[in-house]
Amino acid sequence: MITFDKVFKRYPGNMDALQNINLEILPAELVFVTGPSGAGKSTLLKLISSVERPTSGTIVFENRNLSQLKSKDIPYLRRKFGMIFQDHKLLYDRNCFENVSLPLDINDIEGLDINRRVRAALDKVGLLNKEKVMPISLSGGEQQRLAIARAIVSRPSILIADEPTGNLDREYADEIMNIFYSFQQVGVTVIISTHELPITPIKHKKVHLIGGELKDQINYAKLLS
Amino acid sequence: MLNYFHNHFQAFNRAMVRIFSNLASSFMMFIVIGVTLFLPSSGLLIVENIAQISNNIAYDAELSLFLKKNIKQDQIDFIQSALSKTSVIKRVHFESKLTAWDKLQSKLNLNPLDTGISENPLPDAFFISLNTFDEKAINVLIDNLKTIDGVENIFFDAGWVKKLRSILYLIKIGLAFLGVILIIVLIVVIGNTIRLQTLTHKDEIEVSKLIGATNSFIQRPFIYTGLMYGLGGGFITVFTLKLSIEIFNKASINLEAMLGGTFILKNLIWQQNLTIITIAMLIGCFASFFAARQSIKKFEIFK
Numbered sequence: 001m002i003t004f005d006k007v008f009k010r011y012p013g014n015m016d017a018l019q020n021i022n023l024e025i026l027p028a029e030l031v032f033v034t035g036p037s038g039a040g041k042s043t044l045l046k047l048i049s050s051v052e053r054p055t056s057g058t059i060v061f062e063n064r065n066l067s068q069l070k071s072k073d074i075p076y077l078r079r080k081f082g083m084i085f086q087d088h089k090l091l092y093d094r095n096c097f098e099n100v101s102l103p104l105d106i107n108d109i110e111g112l113d114i115n116r117r118v119r120a121a122l123d124k125v126g127l128l129n130k131e132k133v134m135p136i137s138l139s140g141g142e143q144q145r146l147a148i149a150r151a152i153v154s155r156p157s158i159l160i161a162d163e164p165t166g167n168l169d170r171e172y173a174d175e176i177m178n179i180f181y182s183f184q185q186v187g188v189t190v191i192i193s194t195h196e197l198p199i200t201p202i203k204h205k206k207v208h209l210i211g212g213e214l215k216d217q218i219n220y221a222k223l224l225s
Numbered sequence: 226m227l228n229y230f231h232n233h234f235q236a237f238n239r240a241m242v243r244i245f246s247n248l249a250s251s252f253m254m255f256i257v258i259g260v261t262l263f264l265p266s267s268g269l270l271i272v273e274n275i276a277q278i279s280n281n282i283a284y285d286a287e288l289s290l291f292l293k294k295n296i297k298q299d300q301i302d303f304i305q306s307a308l309s310k311t312s313v314i315k316r317v318h319f320e321s322k323l324t325a326w327d328k329l330q331s332k333l334n335l336n337p338l339d340t341g342i343s344e345n346p347l348p349d350a351f352f353i354s355l356n357t358f359d360e361k362a363i364n365v366l367i368d369n370l371k372t373i374d375g376v377e378n379i380f381f382d383a384g385w386v387k388k389l390r391s392i393l394y395l396i397k398i399g400l401a402f403l404g405v406i407l408i409i410v411l412i413v414v415i416g417n418t419i420r421l422q423t424l425t426h427k428d429e430i431e432v433s434k435l436i437g438a439t440n441s442f443i444q445r446p447f448i449y450t451g452l453m454y455g456l457g458g459g460f461i462t463v464f465t466l467k468l469s470i471e472i473f474n475k476a477s478i479n480l481e482a483m484l485g486g487t488f489i490l491k492n493l494i495w496q497q498n499l500t501i502i503t504i505a506m507l508i509g510c511f512a513s514f515f516a517a518r519q520s521i522k523k524f525e526i527f528k
Contacts, residue, residue, distance in 0.1 A: 049435070072439075079437035089432045105235055106438045108228040150436070 001027045001158070001189055002048060007057035009043050009212075017043040018212045021057070025191065025205075027157075030184040033193040035209035041193035044209070045162050048191065049081055050074045079107055082151030084161040088143045090135040096122065096146055097131040103154040121153040122146075125179060141172030148179055158189040165194065233445065240449035243422065251454070254418060258458020261411050262505055263465045265404035270466060272400065274490050276393050288353040288363075290370060291378040294322075296349060300375040307373065308351060313366055315356035322347045348377060411508050415454055416516035419447050423520035430524050444517045451513020452506050459505030463498045 004023040010016050018040045025031055033041045046052040047059055050066055059066040061077070069077060090099050100121055104114045122128045125145035127138075135143055144164060151159055161180065165173035184190045184204075197206060208216035244251045290308075292301065301319070308317045326345040329335065335342075355363065367379050423430065433443050470490045477488055493501075 051435075075434070075437045075439045075442075077437075078435065081437075083435055089428070089435070091429050091432060093429075102433065103436045105232065106433065106436060106442060108232065110228060111231060154436075 001025055001029075001061065003058075003060045004047075005058045005060070007047065007054045007059060009040070009047060009052065010055045016212050018047070018054075018209075021214050023207060023214065023217070025189060027189055028184065028187045029189055030181070030204040031189075031191045031207060032197050032204055033191065033207045033209065034195070034197050035215075036195070038211075039209040040212040041209055042162055043212075044207075045160050045191065045193055048158075049083060049160060050077055075106075079103070079154065080156055080158065082148075082154070082156035082159045084144070084147050084151050084159065084164045086163040086166040088135075088147040090143060090147060090150075092134065092136050095132050095134050096127060096138075096149075099135060099146060100149045100153050103150060107154050109154075117153055117155075118149075121149040124152065125149045139172075140168055141175060144168060144172070144176050145179065148176070152183065152188075156188070158191065159183055161190070161192045163193055163195070232442070236442075236445035237449045239446040240453055243446065243450055244453055251457070254415070254454045255457030255461050257414060258411060258454060258505055258509070259461025259465060261407050261414075262458060262462040262501065263469075265400050265407055266462055266466055266501055267469060268400040268403070269397070270470070270490065270493070272393055272396050274488075276390070277491070278488075288355060288367070288370075289380040290351040290353060290376060291380075292349040292351075293375050293377045294348055296375040301349060304351065304373055304375060308353060311366065311369075313355055313357045313359075313362050314353050316354040318352045318354075320350050320352065322349045325350065408508055412512040412515075415451055415509055415512035418454075419451055419513040419516040420520050422447060422450065423517055423524075427524065430521060434524065440518065440521050443521050444514065447517035448510060448513050451509035451511075451516075453509070454513075455506035455509025456502065458509070459502030462501050462505065463493070466493060466501075 002023075002025040004021045007018060007021040008016070009018040021044070033044055035041050043052065047054055047066070048061070050069055054067050057067070062080075064077075066077070091102070094102075097118055100118045101114050104117060109117070119128060119131070122131055125148050127142060127145055127149060130138065130142070135146060138146060148164075151161075159180065164180075165176050168176065180190050180192060204220050206216065206218045206220065207214065208218075290304075292304070305317065305319060308314055322345050325347045329347065355366075357363070363381060367381060370376055370379055430443055470492055474489050477490075
């Protein structure tokens with residue numbers, strides 16, 4: 001589904017964020033990108049979502065080389081991903097329903113369909129009763145669930161989450177992870193960057209980065225099977 | 226197609242929310258646009274009114290053709306028939322020297338015996354109304370008339386109209402220049418306001434970009450905001466112009482007795498009002514389009 005081939009990323013100032021990354025992410029795979037701060041986890045996700053371009057090497061997604069993607073095609077690529085962030089990136093001047101419906105507006109989905117799909121997404125994350133509530137009045141865990149609802153509402157084939165539990169308590173963090181597992185169970189590819197690998201019985205792949213290099217790649221899915 | 230309109234309606238809605246949530250600053254923007262456009266618009270309105278008057282004067286202007294004193298009646302008849310066949314002449318009025326002399330005497334209460342004037346000093350004359358104000362055509366006519374035997378002098382007393390027209394033309398150019406400068410000022414002011422709005426909505430822009438919004442999708446509410454600024458400003462210009470015309474005309478009527486005449490400004494017709502509002506909206510649209518495009522391009526994301 002996504003293939004990294006000899007990917008290097010160097011930021012201005014000759015800082016190597018990623019070095020010689022070779023990686024394959026398969027459909028419906030749950031991938032944890034782990035490593036300490038500055039390891040290159042966020043850069044890896046940025047490259048997938050075309051927020052950054054690699055300095056060299058190729059990243060192939062659905063038979064398209066992302067490093068050669070034209071700027072005008074990037075928004076259409078991003079519509080295939082659902083993205084979740086540590087700081088939620090919610091719009092605090094809009095209510096929960098409006099936050100979740102934003103990707104559908106962007107995707108030119110019809111009004112009635114928007115209503116149905118937003119309610120379904122909110123239901124999935126347990127926030128159906130809060131559709132008119134403003135995000136500021138939600139707890140941290142609820143805000144993250146709202147961000148997940150926004151990410152899944154356009155039914156993406158890949159969910160990308162950048163440290164989604166970084167600001168949450170253990171209880172909320174487990175709750176969020178369970179939601180991700182449920183999506184992986186129904187065939188969505190889930191890529192999560194995190195400092196620490198959660199204890200999980202679910203089949204997953206661990207990609208461990210240190211100093212921009214891929215130090216470890218363990219496929220627990222194969223091991224468990 | 227329905228989605229296209231739905232998207233535009235949503236962008237328009239978002240723009241209206243932004244305008245109404247900052248009603249005071251939005252109203253200030255309307256006033257800035259309205260007053261700025263009022264300056265050249267009112268100037269052009271006054272010039273148009275004066276030009277209208279000068280046009281009317283031009284068509285009533287007369288050419289005075291004075292004949293030699295010893296001219297014979299058959300020569301006068303010949304000149305009259307020649308004049309009546311000339312295409313640029315609308316009307317010809319002949320005034321004999323006797324009639325003119327009688328009129329002058331009665332007007333000034335003159336008695337020839339008192340003045341010591343023994344004979345009529347006035348010549349026979351034709352007063353010609355022209356149906357053109359084309360300078361070349363009039364000069365050709367004057368040159369032709371001068372060649373006719375028996376013609377002494379020709380006066381075309383419309384020089385001041387020409388001067389007035391030249392002055393009006395210069396004022397028009399000046400106002401057009403002022404208009405262009407003020408439009409540039411408006412573009413800068415609106416553009417800057419929209420640029421500040423993009424900074425206020427930085428988070429929204431970033432999130433929208435991350436979830437696949439195109440720049441044109443993000444730009445749309447800002448363009449509608451600029452368009453609505455233009456609409457509000459345009460209405461203020463039209464309203465202010467109407468109010469100014471009413472106040473001016475009332476004052477002009479009140480001063481009629483003192484000045485011995487009135488100068489009434491014509492009210493704007495609906496097409497002119499619509500033109501002003503359309504220009505204001507186009508300025509708003511143009512300014513917001515470029516300001517939003519430049520700002521949005523700068524936001525690239527992911528932290």
